[in-house]
Structure formats: C-alpha cells, structure tokens
Amino acid sequence: MPIIQIQRVPGLPKEREFVAPGQIFSDWLEGQNLHNEVRINVNGRELQDDDELAFPVQNDDRIIIFDQPKSGDLVKTILNPLEHLNPIKFTQKIMSGLIKQPSAGSIGQSKTSPNNSLKGQTNLARNGEAKPDNFGLIRAFPDLIQESLFEYTNNLKYITEYMNFGLGYYTVSSVRYSESNLGSMAGASFSIYNPGQAIGTVNEGYQFDDVDGQEVPGQNESGDFPIESASAKTVISGKYSGGQILMKIVKQTEFDYFMGLALPHAVTFVVNLTYPTASGNVTKDFTLSGVLTSATQTDNGSVTSPVYYYNFVLGNINGSGASYVTTATINNTKFVLNDNEALVVGPFFSPVPSSQLWLHTQSGLGGNSETNWKVTLWRVDDDNAQVPGTTQTFTYRQTTPHDSTSETFYRTDKITPKGGYGRYAINFQRTDNSSDASQLKVEAIHAVNVRTGVSYRNDTIVRVTVRQTENATSARERKYNALINRHVISYNLTTQKVDYTIRPSRKFADIALHNWLVIGGQAESSIDIYGLYQIQAELDAIDERLGYFDYTFDDEDVSLGQRMETICDAAGVSVFWDDGVLSFTLDKKRDRPATVFNRSNTVETGYSLSYDMTLPGGYDGVEVQYRNPTTNKQAFVRYRIRNNQIELGEPVKAKKFEMMYIRDAFQADYRAKKECRRLIYSRMSMGITALADGEWVNVGDMVQIPDTYDTNQQAGYIVSRNGNDFETSERINFSGSMFVVVTDSQGNPTARYPASPRSDTAFGFTAAIPDIDLNIFDGYNVQSPSRYVIATTEELDSTRWIISEKKPNSNGTTSLNLAEYSDLIYS
Template sequence: MPVIEIQRVPGLPKQRMEVLAGTKFSEWIETAGVHSDVRAIINGRELQDDDDVDFTINADDRIIIFDQPKNGGLAKTLLNPLEHFNPIKFTQKVMGSFMQQPNAGGAAGQSKTSPNNSLKGQTNIARNGEARPDNYGLIRAYPDLIQQAIFEYVNNKKEVTQFMNFGLGKYDISQVRYSETNVGSMAGASYTIYQPGDVIATVYEGYEFDDVDGQEVPGKNEDTGVPIETATATTMISGNYAGGQIAVKIVKQAEFDYFMGLTFPHAVSFVLNITYPVPGGTKTEDVTLFANLISAVQTDDGAVVSPTFYYTFTFDSINGSSASYITTATINTTKFILNDNAALIVGPFFSPIDSDQLWVHTSSGLGGNSETNWQLQIWKVDAENNQIPGTTQTFTYRQTTPHDSTSETFYRTDKITPAAGRGRYSLSFHRTDNSSDASKLEVEEVHAVNIRTNVSHANDTTAIIKVRATENSTGRELKYNAMINRYTISYSLTTQSVDYTLRPSRRFADAVAHTWLVMGGQPESNIDLYGLYQIQAEIDAIDPRLGRFDYTFDDEDVSLGARLQTICDAASVTAFWDDGVMSFVRDKKRITPATVFNRNNTVEAGYSLSYDMTLPGGFDGVEVQYRNPSTNKQDFIRYRISNGAIVSGAPVKAKKFEMMYVRDAFQANERALRECKRLIYSRMAMSITALADGEWVGVGDMVQIVDTYDTNQQSGYIVSRIGNVFETSERINFSGSMFVVVTDYLGTPTARYPAQPLPDTAFGFSAAIPNIELNIYDGMNVQSPSRYFIASSEELDATQWEITDKTPGTDGTTALTVREYSDLIYS
C-alpha cells in the first residue's frame, strides 16, 4: 500500500498516512489538510512547477510532503471545515502553489527574491533558505521577516510586533516608512533598530495555531441534542471497566471509521447494556454515559489468511445519571452505540511547536448588559498528538460590558504558562452560557510563544516594529521600508593601507574592498587596492556620481568574482585576474599607447580582423535600465543614432544594459551616451598572438598594432641614432605627411613626432624626438631593440586598439583580443 509522509514541523516525526493504490494525487492532496505552498518529493524527485499533479499513486510509490510554508504567507491557508463544502476553492489554492510565480528581480544573473531587487510589488517577506541581504551604497530596503508577526490585545487595541532583518553588516538607517507613510506619524507605531552586536532585551517568538481562524464558540442554547455522528455495533466482543476507564471491543465495521480518525481526547456519549446489583437481585438496562474518547485502536486475531479485525475504544472522565452503576456492573455484549456529542466544543487545536506560553486571543461581541462565559481546557500532547496523562488544566473566563444599551466588541489576550511546562499543547473551548445576537464569542487566534532574553545578532542589522492594527484590517501586504546606507571599510592612498574603520559609503571601491576582504575573507595581497583607489580618485575628480554603487546581493550562489564585476560595472570598471592578483581598469580616454605590436613581437597564428559595415550588431541605439531613486522602480535612458548623430528617443533595436545597481540618472545617462559613441566609433575587432611583450600589457590598455598587410603602416627597429637622425632596419617609403612613434628601452611608446626622409638613404628618418634611452640590438646584451612605427596621422589613429581579453599561453605567447579605440568615444 502506498505510504505518504507529511513533515509539518521541522524536527518532529513525520505523519504517516496510508492511501489506496489508484488514488489520484490531486484528489488526495485536496483533502489532506496542508498549506498552499507544500513541497512534494515523489520517489526521491521533487515535484516541479510544470509537473502534472493529476497522476495516479501506485502501490510502491513513496511520497514525502513538506508542509512548511516558506513564502512568508502566514495568512490562514489551511483547509478549514467550511471548505469541505467547496473543494474547488482549496484545489485552486493547491494548484496555485505548484505554479511558479514570476520573478521580478531586476539584475542579470540574480535569481533570488529579495524585495530590494524587485521591480514590482515590493513587500516584506520571509525568505527561508535564501541568503541574507548583503546591501551596499544607499538603497531603499524592504527588510525580510525573520519570524511570524505576534500580536496581543491591550486595552481593547490590537498591537502587532514585527521582527525584521535589513541584512548583513551595519547601516545608517533613515526614513523608516510603511509604503510612503513615515512610521513615526502612524498612531501607536514605533520602531527600534538593532545594529550588529546590540542586545535585544526580550524577544517573543510566536507561532500561530494554523487551525485557529476566528471560530465562533456556540452557546449552550445551540445544542440540538442530535449527535454529529452515530454508529451502532453489529457485533460487540467485550466491555470492561477498570481504573475509571471503560474499554469496548467490537468487530471492525465501516460505521465506526469516523471515530477512528478523531483527535483525542474527544467528548462523546455512548449507550451500553449493563447488569448491576440492586436490593433483592440484579437489574439489566440500557444506560447512556458521557465521557472522553481517549483511544481507538485496530487489532486482528492473528490469522494469516482472512484475519478478523477489531476496533477497541477506550473512554475516561465518565459521567451521566447511570455512571455510578458502572463500577459494579457487568457490561453485556448486546448493545454498543457511539455518538459524537461535541457540537458545542470548539477544538481541539494543536500547537505547531514546543513553547513556554500560550497566548489566547478572543473577541466578545456584546450588546447592552450582556456577557460571555467560557472554559478553556488545555493538555500536553506527544509527537503523535496523544494526550500526556496528568497535564490537563481548565481555565474559566468571563467578559462583561459596561454599556447598558450600546454594542461593542471586546478583544482580549489571555497569557497562559502551563503547569506541565514547555511542550506542545492542545486546546478546546466550551461556552458555559447561552449565545445570542448580542452575545457572541469568537476565538481569534492562538499563539505558541517562546520567550528569549538578551538576544544578539553579531552580523546583522535587525528591527522591531510595533504598530496598532485597525479593527477591520483588509490584510494587505506588508510594505515597511527604509533608506539604508552600508558601513564599509576603505583604503588610504597616502599610507597605502586598509582603513578598517566602518563608515557609510556609496563608493564602488569601498564596496569592492569590503566585499573582497570582509565578506569574502580574502587576503590583501591578492587584490590591487592601490590601483583600485587610484581609479576611484580619478572618478571623484570628474564627478563622484560616476563612481557609486547601490545594490543588494541576495543570492549566495553568485561567486565573489562575479560580485566584484557587478560592483565595478557601475563605475565602468573591469575587474580581472592578472598573475594571481585581482586587478582593475577603467573605461576611459588613453593619452599614449601602452606599447606597439608589429611583426617583430607577434606571430601569424591566431590573427583575425573583423569590421562591421553598419552599426555593430545591427543596433541603432542604446537602452540603459537603472533604478529610479524616487520611485525605487526601474527607469530607462534611451538614445538612438540617426545619420551618425546621437538623439534622445527609443531606438528600433537597442543595445540593452541592465544596471539596476545604478540609482542615479546622471550615472546612467553618461553610460548610455558613451555606449552610443562606441557603436559609432568602434566597429573593428582583432585577435593577435603576441610574444613576450604581451605579458606586460593588461585588459583595458590602449596599444598600437601595425597592420602588416597595409603598406602605408611601416615598422621595424632602430639600428642607431645620431642626434635627430635614426637608422632603421627596414626601408621607409614616404608619402605625404608622416609621423613616427618610437619605443624606449622599457618598450614605452613616445608621442607622435613629424618624420622627414634622409637625403642619402631610404633606411632611416629624421625626427625631433627627445633624448630617450633606446635599446640598440647587439646580439648579446641587447636582443630586444627599440621599435619604430611610421605612418600618416590618420593611419596612426587607425592602429589604436583597446585590449578586451588577455590569455597567456603555455609557450610564452599571449593571445590578445582587441577592439577599435577612438578618443571620440570619450569626448
């Protein structure tokens, strides 16, 4: 027979349920009493969003249901008794849980659900099993819920307490709001921020009873005398009384299956035929007894073939007009009728976890001179929800009204510390007076509460928000938010040392250093912090807004390197590994090339050259998506290219940049214009394989590469120099105005200088180049001579390239990928 296990509370034993082979899973789960966002494991495989749930359960199937809501939806989604009459409603809820909800995350590569990154419907949610937010810069944050909200009624007002987590690290927090309303302006509202290491004096961990949802407790006058369920035994085996309990054994029959599925104890009545002594003899009669059904067990006669099955029912707390006869009576096997007479009892309800206290919330709707009276019975239960003997307690309550004629609803919270101590408890409610339109009692909610003292979170910034709830709340989503600015470490260019003092910052370099050193735990030796902060200083000198980073990392699967590249991209900086060191380069205008590559320091292998006759990729403009600081939603900067000019407007085919880690229009606009210029002025790409010189250049460097197939781009090496006369290894053909670039002994190119031909030889030129140190080849001490590159000014411009990728080879060569460089991109 198939077995289905349900894990309702982590750490507690699974509930085992047997179903008939051939049952449809969709039909079974509709009646299983589970939440709407369960996880189902079918024979070791988790049921996915697109899987069909209308399959047939086979005899050897093993199914595990994890009924532990993760989505923060703590509203009452459990099937309640009224929904037995409307199964379609619950089916829709269950089917909805298997359908994937759209992810509105705005950043490429981010797949988690932090509302800080959401583009729509930003709310406070519980993100169980996901990474805690790691925020940088200045953002509007929607903190995560870290436990269920807990409430209590004080002076007839509902006071709700929310416990929330802003994320890892320390923050400067301001503008705490509910949606757009300042929390401080809301009646009865307050909040407290706890930075990492701060001590929270008292935390109340409350867990709602899922099966309590405003049940009305009927009055004594609502008892119709008609049992909810009744069953009569056709074959009674035995009846015995001992120790204040009665056990009745019958042959199994379907009419009694209802009682086998009850939770115990359960108030019932039953009819027996007994014979008891009276003066002068005995008397035999039918008696009706009232008791608690505390056990229902199925057994068999042990036969291997066609065994006979039995039901044994055990009762205690026996009372009734004939209860006194039972102690001396003989229970006959001629009659047994069992009735469920618990119509007036609401419950039992079962605690989801072990707890120290029970908070019971009730409301009494009273007219003038009215009151409600009720009894609350609690008892401790084990993992199987069986009552633990000796733990029952009964509490009596009364609610009155001071009004003689007007109506009012009175709300109250009664806090109970059970005498049996910490554990799971079951509760039932029984009203001891009559009800009417002017006297209604409802059980609003019950919380299992644990009390923690002196709580401290070493790495997180948390908040406790208390608000006064409205009496007729519509149950809207939570939208608490605040402006938060992350505290980070920094670096001093003067002392060339890390400053580990935490300060609020929006600078991308501080975010990089903090992510790498503090969050990543990496050593200072494998990151070029000096080069990083030189770039930050360059940006700050132009405009600090170009070097900001404002974003939340909420996906622990994103690598440390990927996080650094995201941070750097906001400032148009590239992070890359260079000989085991994380290095950085900014996309900016270059004054002089880093070096010159020609046929003397390159090889033919791996060479390629491509050119786009139209705008690259067919794009006719750029679209940059960023986060609008006012709306906290996505916004767009769009430019199109028309007749070689950049104009504002939406292009037909845009090159798109998703940059939700930018929340400044100035920063986004600068990036959009620069990318448009790159479309216009950078249409060529090349791959070359360089010799040893390729090791000394890096990603982002501007270099000059001679096209060996272009006769007007001439290069070679310097043989000798006398004053301004240079002797060369190659013949030079002058045509029009020519300019020359020469490398010094370190391979660093000079600026461009006009070059003239020599009157007595074609192997040389004359140029007023400063007296730089040159490498002159001698075959022994100098084997890498200084090189020259001579061409027209236009041809020299055409030889400027920007390195986009560098891959060292195993044979001493370096593969370089470059794109066309132009100063006009940065004008």
C-alpha cells in the same frame, strides 16, 4: 529520455542532464550555467555560427557540450548575441581576461529578495536563501525572520514584526510603510538593532493553523447540532477496571467517526448491565456519560482471514447507573456510542512546542450583556495523544460598560501551562447562552516562546510595531522599507594604508575593497588597492556619481569574482588578473599607447582584421536599465543614433544594458551616451599573436599596432641613432606630414614627433626625440630592439587599439583580441 552531456573540465567525468523529448534545445540552453564560450557537438557534428539551435531534442540525439572553448564565436551568437556589448565588458570581450564566470548582469534575478525585485516589493520570509548583503545606498525591504505576532491591549490590536535588513552595519533612514513615513502612522514605532547590539526579550510566536474566527456556541444552541451516534452489531466483551470501561466490538464503519476523534473527547454511551439486588439479579440498559480516552484497532491474529476489532476505553463515568458499574456484569448485547461535544469548539493543536499560549478572542456585546466561557488544555505528544496529568481548565468573563450600545471587545489572554514546554491541545466552551447581543469568537491562538538576551552578531535587525485598523476593507501586504547605507572599509591614497574603520559609502572602490578583504577574506597583497583608488580619484574628479554602486547581493551561489565584476562595472571599470594580483582598468581616454606591436614582436599566426560597415550589430541606439531612486522600480535611459549624431529617443534596435546596480540617473545617462559613441566610433576589431612582449600588457591597455598590409603605416626597429638621425630596419616612404613613435629600452613608447626623411638613406628618418635609452640589437646582449611606427596623424590614430582579451599560449606567445580605440568615445 534524451541525455545531454556537459564537459566542464578536461579529464573529469561529464555531467549528464536529462531533458524531455521534444524540448527545444535553444530554450534549454538559455537556462544553463555555461560560460560565454562553448562548443556544441550534435550527433558527431560540431555546430557552427550559422547553424540553427531551435530544434527539438529527439530520443536518439547525442549532444555533448564542451565548456572550455578554443574560440567562442558560436555562443557569442547563440547564448548572448549582445555579448560584445555586455555591461561587464568594454567593447566585445574585455572581461574575458578574468576568471571565467557567468555574466554578472543577471546576478540575483533567480532569487526572491524584494530589494532586487522589479515588481511590487514586499517583506518576505526567504527560508533557505542567502541573507541580503546590501552595498551603497538602497531602498531596502527587509526579510521577515519570524511570524507576525499580535496582541490586544486596551481593545487595540498591535502587530509586531522582526525583520532583517541584511549582513553588516547600516545607516538607516526614511523608514516607511510603502510610501508613508512610519512615524506618521498612529501607534507605530520601530527600533533598529545593529550587529551585536542587544535586542533583549523577543516573543517568538507561531499561529495555530486551524483557528480562524470560529464562533463558540452558547448552551442554548445544543439543539442546533446533530450528535453522531453508532450502535454496535456485535459486542465481543465489556470490562470495568480502575474507573474505566473497555468495550470491544467487531469493526464496523459506523464507528469510524469515533476512531478519528482527537482524544480525550466527551461522549455518552449505552450499555446493558446485570447487577445484584436483594431480590435477585436485574438486567437493564443504562445511559452513562464519560470521556473517550482511547480508540484502537486490533485483530484475532489470523494471517489469512483476520477479524478486526475496535477497542474503546471510557473514563470519568457519570450518570444514574454509574454506581452499578463497579459490581455489574457488562453484557455483550448492546453498545451505543454518542458524541457529546457538540457545543465544544476544538480541540486545536499547537504547530510547535512552546512555553506560553496566547488566546485571542472577540466578544460582540450589546448593552448589559456578557460572555462566559471555559478553556480546557492539555499537553500532547507527537501523535497528539494526551500526556497524563497536564489537563487544565481556565474560566473567562467579558462584560460591557454600555447600557444600550453595542461594541466588540478584543482581548488577549496569556497562559503559561503547568505541563511546561511542549505542544498543547486547546478547546473552548461557553458556559452561558448566546444571542445576537452576545457572541464569542476565537480569532487566533499563538504558541509563544520567550527568548531573552537576544542579539545578532552579523545582522542589522529592525523591530516594527503598528496598530492595525479594526475594520480593514482588505488584507494588506507587508511593505516596510527604509533607505539604508552600508558601512564599509576604505583606503588612504596618501599613506597607502587600508582603513578598517567602517563608514557609510557609495563608492565602488570602498565596496570592492570591502568585498575582497572582509567578505572574501583575501590578502591585501592579492589586489591592486592603489590602482583601484587611483581610478576612484579619477572618477571623483569628473563627478563622484560616476563611481556609485548600489545593489543587494542575495544569492550565495554568486562567486567573489562575479561580485567584483558587478561592482566595478557600475563605474565602467574592468577587472583582470595580473601575475596573481587582482587589477583594474578604467574605460577612459588614453593619452599614449602602452606599447607598440609590429612585425618585430608578432607572428603571422592568428592575425585577423574586421570592419563593420554599419553600426555594430545593426544597433541604432542604446538602452540602459537602472533603478529609479524614487520609485525603486526599473527606469530607462534611451538614445538613438541618427546620421552619426546622438539624440534622446527610443531606437528601433537598441543595444541593451541591464544595470540595476546603478541607482542614479546621471550615472546611467553617462553610460548610455558613452556606449552610443562606442557604436559610432569603434567598428573595427583585430586579433594578433604577440611574442614575449605580449606578457607585459593587460586587458584595457591602449596599444599601437600598424596594419601589416597598409603601406602608409610603416614599422620596424631602430638600428642606430646619431643625434636626431635614426637608422631603421625597413625602408621608409614619406608621403605628406609624417609622425613617429619610438619605444625605449623598457618598451615604453614616446609621444608623437614630426619625422622627416634623411638625405643619405631611405632606411631612416630625422626626428627631435628626447635623449632616451634605446635597445640596439647586437645579437648577444640585446635581443629585443627598440621599435618604431611612422605614419601620418590620421594613420597613427587608426593604429590605436584597446586590448579586450589576453590569452597566454603554451609556446610562449600571447594571443590578443583588440577593439578599435578612438578619443571621440570619451569626448
């Protein structure tokens, strides 16, 4: 069988995955949890961008995947051809400065939480999966935490469900069954229990699997049932002792039926007895009744040719010859065994141990009719053998008040067995006759444990009780749901203090902070809280809907880093590490660059510049998938680009964003339009290698980088300043209206200022730049001089870039990947 090896961490053993011969490699690759950048070696050759991946894996193939890449161009094309438009990133790879994690866009899709399902949502018991962790405002379908339990009260059937909305505290409103308000349904009620709140008594029921409306026959129906009978060909022995008879026969298939019965079981049997009388011994056949209490198999001990025996133990012996058994000899001439429980329904066995049994029956009665029956139960061990001394019998009677009309009477009878907590066997037997006007059915049995003082420390629980339709036309699914808003912590920008009082919120900043500090247990010092809430304030100033996050995390395998990516992406925010602190940057218009990179602080190694002549990736529009707040299903916003104009409509090839954590049409529409403008106005990408200055910029910063090979974009460093006259390291060629940007002693760039040539030298310019501190190179105290870039307005605009990836190198340099910046993206 072919083996594919995966090297995730250098120096550690490779993981090995077995695949079936003929498996298409690309199909297998898509299902693996790999990063966006990998290297693939097939039979000693590393695959390149244009290599075909849809090949069948052969037995002799040797495939190694290196999951710690040096470039990433390959899988950017293979695994995720839309990677540079991934909703977790800005253009291209803006999030790759984070801890490397799989794309957060697919979080929860492999799980079954109905909150994230795009199909018909129902209430499920999600055994073995993570509890829902809901944030923002969502339409939640709570998880079942135990089986449904019903009972009949006044001939009406009430069903009680206990369900879990999820971890945390919620404001719950708009409780519904499907689309109907629960309060409008007859006999329906619900109670919400927040974390730690006492629920009180909970009846925990487990339905018997083998009970499903069995009809209990009347005494007059005995002729309708065949009685199983077996006659022994060879009787080995018969013995009486202590009120029981042990019959030992040679094994024969006719008796297999009795070996498989649930015991004890009522039988009749025929034996041949010899008993003394005054006139001498008498030998005759006797038909007796009793209970089969044991049926076992033994052998004669031979290793090579064993002879097998059946051993039947019979008790509670009754019949006309029962008095002779105690003194008679049981002869080896005859043994006939008959099943005498044709009229008994059961026994049925408990699925789990319990302290109570709830019996649900239906009596269909005509006028002046009734049903009478008895219930026999006994405790059993793990092998379903009877526990001695636990047998109980209960009698019941159901009448009707009607003289002529028919009605079905439903009842629940609750029993607390004297045998105590354990598993029980139960059978039913009518003690009267049946007819068309008198029918008895066993609808269901529940093993019930009563829990008292119940509360859940971390979960919000809902108890729903509804009255079920008597003659439902179809089985209906559970579709209980409610609108829930998670309570989370917050932060005060004025006092710069975390407010740990929880309150309902849809703001991404509150939710991100709650996840990092409360859910993740991280320290306040490990996250840039002030910067996070500055971004929230910016979004609120535009429209608070731009900062909403509404989603359910239902996968315990999703890391804290992935959660933060997903939460922030809903608001167009990226996350990155800055010197050990989790930091944030908003995809927005920038007023000025963070710094300038030119030949003074970059090296030639790693420089690249590319341009898309058409719309990037061949896309002619954008499709954003979000969650419709009314239907709770997926909805779409689609825009297409025609003649560099954005118009509503479905594109031919859409750049797709799956953002089910957005539950607001305005928020989805805003994102779709911005991504359309990005397609139009951001077509260039660049790679540079910066010197030490590269350590001071972050992912998402806008920087100014003149094209090294473009003479209209001129750059260098400041040699000296005298008033408004600046001397430069490079010759400046003026052409038209020129503007200059200069960095101060801290590396911060100034605004643009008009620049004119100097009359005394070509190595300089004149500009009315404020009196700022400059770094002038002297070779000793100042090693990094202030830099400048000078060009026309149009050329300066084309030198603006957004940092999409930052990667420190071992030699002290920093590799930066950049995407073209344009104010028009944010217009």
